[in-house]
Amino acid sequence: MRPYETMIIFDLAVDPQEIQAALDRALDAMKAAGGSPGQIDRWGKRTLAYEMKKRREGYYVVVEFTGEPATVAALDRHLTLAPEVLRHKIIRLPEKGAARRLAAGAA
16 A cells, blocks of 8 residues: 545535535545545635636645555546546655554544
8 A cells, every 4th residue: 555645626616515525425436446544634715826717716625545556546537527626636655754644644
């Protein structure tokens, strides 16, 4: 299992309950593909660096998780198709130190 981190920017035009439901669906897709979520950090409403899809603000969420490349592919596909998501980025974390952060987030 490899450590990853994803940042998801949700559209503020949808209700906060829909944002939470979309995040839950993304986590379920990750778990179904064999991943295990760690720390979930909700940054909240932030101004975007540039306009995306005619929006100037978004709701930011950072999720650390472990998984295999197939998990990343499944999560990427799910987030690409989700209408509530303005943008997302998945990166692989360095092995050193990531295990401690993920273990602390799961506890």
